[in-house]
Amino acid sequence: MVRLFESTGDGGARAALAEGDAALLRSLFMQVLEMIGPGPAESDDPLAALFAEGPSRPPADPALARLFPDAYGDPEKPVDQEAVEASAEFRRYTETDLRTRKRDDALAVIRTLGGLGADEPLLLSAQECPRWLGATNDLRLILGTRLEVTEDDDFFALPDDDPAKPLAMAYLWLGALQESLLEAMAG
Template sequence: MAGLFESAGGGSAAIALDELEASILRSLEVQMLELIGPGPGGDTSDPLAALFAEGPSEAPADPALARLFPDAYGDPEKPDDAETAETREAAREFRRYTELDLRARKREDALQVVRALDGLGGEGGVLKLAAADCLRWLGALNDLRLTLGVRLEVAEEDEQGLYDLPDTDERKPLVMAYLWLGALQESLLEAIAD
């Protein structure tokens, strides 16, 4: 997979994706949408009720979701018993009022990527992103990479070892996707900085 972003000027970017690359990226984003879900109390058609809806107060049990929706307070490296009750309560309170909005933003980022890829008509082609869309894409790519990193149990110091996995390792396809997403993310950052 060689499709990487290039600058299209003015903070916009373009990428040439073949059919396989577009299909893989779309599939990953659809899976992200399923993982994120609407969230507790987040599936309401009443805009006023949605405005005042409260989210969950506890961190998600799924480690990937916990990485996407981390606690705002406390040290994730310390066990819960090392934190004060006040810190835990502040984290619960913050989550209650922010997680639904964060879920909605992450869903919109992923949907923007899916819609753009759908615009290619199921085939490869050149995809041009406006400057505002680039930021949504960065968010969506970051969410995918974080999720895959958790699923693969990637630690920063172990990342180099991912390149050396044998082809027979069952994690190899996910590792390839993880590394490709990192290259996409880096190339998009470089493209919008030009």
């Protein structure tokens, strides 16, 4: 797997990455792109594009609902109709842009990985690091939702034959990767 990131001294980061690891990461981020879905239809009218509305209902998939949560209300409290309506209106005007940003971040990661030569280190500029951080966070949110992560989970205690083990190890590894990227960005 990828060694953790280290600082390049200019706000960027560097990590050693084997070809197989790059292929695995590309595959995971391609799946993120598939989940997020295609971008909005292109419009020749810039004013129409500016006022385009997105969905007003939360996604049915729990992982997507985690990426695009309601803006109002408390999931621990009974449903408040006013919060539901406010969330729907907020979602209608923000989710399309949020999906575009998340899609662009995942694409940036895929492009960076696609440009690597054999045994070439992964070098991220100061501008690429936040995109990687955001995309990696999105992937961890998806994996965490699929695993139904709680504070009490001990993924290291999972038996090797547990079907959740590979997903759990990827979740933990991505967390370490994120932490090292943050530290590298801080210099």
